[in-house]
Amino acid sequence: MIRFVRHLPLAEPEKQAILDTPREIRRFQRGDTIYRPDEPCGAARILVEGLAAQYRILPNGERQSADLVFPARFCDLGCILFGVSDHFLAALTDVEVVEISTARILDLFARYPQIPVLLLHQETRNRSILFERLLSVGRRPAIRRLAHLLTEFRLRRELAGVAPSRAKRILLPQRWIGDFLGLTTEHVSRTIAKLKAMGLIEQHRNAIVIRDPAGLARLAEFDPGYLHPGAEAPPRAPPARRGREGGSTVAGFGGPGSEGSKVSANES
Amino acid sequence: MIRFVRHLPLAEPEKQAILDTPREIRRFQRGDTIYRPDEPCGAARILVEGLAAQYRILPNGERQSADLVFPARFCDLGCILFGVSDHFLAALTDVEVVEISTARILDLFARYPQIPVLLLHQETRNRSILFERLLSVGRRPAIRRLAHLLTEFRLRRELAGVAPSRAKRILLPQRWIGDFLGLTTEHVSRTIAKLKAMGLIEQHRNAIVIRDPAGLARLAEFDPGYLHPGAEAPPRAPPARRGREGGSTVAGFGGPGSEGSKVSANES
């Protein structure tokens, strides 16, 4: 939590105010449902460790997933602003979530106006990412959808501070890949096989490893603009980083004032 | 513009500040492209009259539309926050757009912290609507997709203050319906024919008229929760309304503090 706050693109008083706010840490295991839309919710939830997926379900049980939640991100602003969540959140890994009561969050908003502005940045970027997913599901064939998803996750992990070599390794059950892309697991499996045959990816156990990032991005017709790279990177100069660079040591809240480096889909 | 500001769920000082802000009105005709993502953009754009559609395109020219923009809504927050737009905006009717320079908007943010909070509400709701569209495109068959879209537009127009009888009349070219739903115009045409055969809708000239709103909502498995109805309705008590209640007289910025009435998909 402290690590998480320190990297926010906020001034010291804001950071200190967040650190001074009473909060609760909850832990979940891989596969757990972190929350459901039919539960009462009186707290903001911020993911601090691990990876989670937002999804909705249809009456017949079919699922559609909108996005991953990476560390240092609010899981669900609707919960604070409207008092209800509009989706399920599932833990894809073991997960740590910080809860801050809605009343305290609104109090923070009132006392530190930079905080809602920061969240406005995050949410605008979130919508942009969701728009791109809709474009994939609505108009791209399965193989491009998959190539696009893999490229997007690789880039977002890099932007969050994961080393490029690690970011090429994607651990996501095919059931979830299908739920992101609007495909069945069977078709995901077949499509992965095609990418493998094209030499763009490899599979090791349950992980997909990107072998040719540039080729994959080209197949996906990937244009990274929608990620608004400046908004995920830490603000100005990123703070010095501790030894291990696993998923959640860094991130940054994203936000205003961050120039961010240009991202190209053609590197490597 | 004045009409528009008066209905915002903001206190008087905020409203006055917005009214005092220098701005420019631009008019477009049906079919015009209001802006494109590759243009420089240094101003916030607020739709005050008419109807517009946000969309992205693929290299092969296929289009995917995310959402309609109704009057009294920001067209594109990315433009202010990131300096670039991430989509095209097309005028579906003749349209009036107010432009306020980014610098002045950011100044308003700084002086009146309620304004970014209001936009945060809007954007959270926008994302929720987009999520539901993704669910449609990813997992619902064409006939439900269409039923859902028609129901959503009807309800949103009602929430924006359009009389229920008028809200049942939907004027949207089939090309655009297809772009919202990820379908070809041919298939949209065939699907409309099915709904007509089921007695749920009628067609008059270019308009679709909903004949059985409840039946359509049932077919769509429509759950209105994602619209966060409280956020579109004017705050507390809605101000008295002038004579004509066409598309754009009312609306309201949506936002905090608005309880809003419960919406049911089963009325009428």
Place this chain on the structure above:
DNA sequence: CGCCTTATTGACGGACCTCAAGCTAAGTGG
């Protein structure tokens, strides 16, 4: 080892796309 979850592979069917005409309504100009 036996069980359970996850992934693979195949045969088949169907929802939706493609391509191609033809239709209607609303202009436009003579």
Place this chain on the structure above:
DNA sequence: CCACTTAGCTTGAGGTCCGTCAATAAGGCG
């Protein structure tokens, strides 16, 4: 007033991408 055009919609035939159903692996874990 009547060709002629144009934009939007409709209709049909045929094909394909992806879903469904079902059987078979292949790990993980007690």
